[in-house]
Amino acid sequence: KIFLDTVPVTLAELEQRLVQQRALTPDFPVVVRGDSQTQYQNVIDVLDLLGRLDIKQVGLATKSLVK
Template identity: 45%
Template sequence: MSADVRTENAPYDDINITPMLDLAYVLLVTFIILTTASVQGVKVDSPKTEAASSLAKPQTRAITITRDGAIYLDAYPVTLDELSQRLAVMKSGNPALPVVLKADARTAYQKVTEVLEIAKKLDITEIGLVTQRATR
């Protein structure tokens, strides 16, 4: 009987690392999901403001206007008519469709107003303008 007590109180020769590996895998998957979930788009030079803030929400649609006036919806080039049709379809699926408008600082103002008119016609009320924080 004393032999059984000795084996129960004997020190462990190895450490069970399975719980640590489980945690590492969960953290790895979380990191991968968060880094790939960022909004994809076209690179533009946004105007700078003092009150720049993050407007990204899940299911937010990004409209980008480049310096030369090209319009993109979620990184895909579209015309104004195509933009109106696609936003109408998205709006029917999500009545509170949030939209972010990202335009180059040197974009013709007319293009921005045309896109805003489309949003107004479709009754898209959640629209944000992307800017960069001004450096002092």
């Protein structure tokens, strides 16, 4: 599943919302975060979308496994 903030979205809905946000704030940052259930293909699809939309401020959030 893909979420924008806490709202589930399809990849097409995500694209539409990102295009709208970019029109308002061209250089807004995006953070991509996954959990243990996240499939790599979903991450790749989102990163590909961000690249196609020329969104350059992208971060990947990770969770440390070291305690």
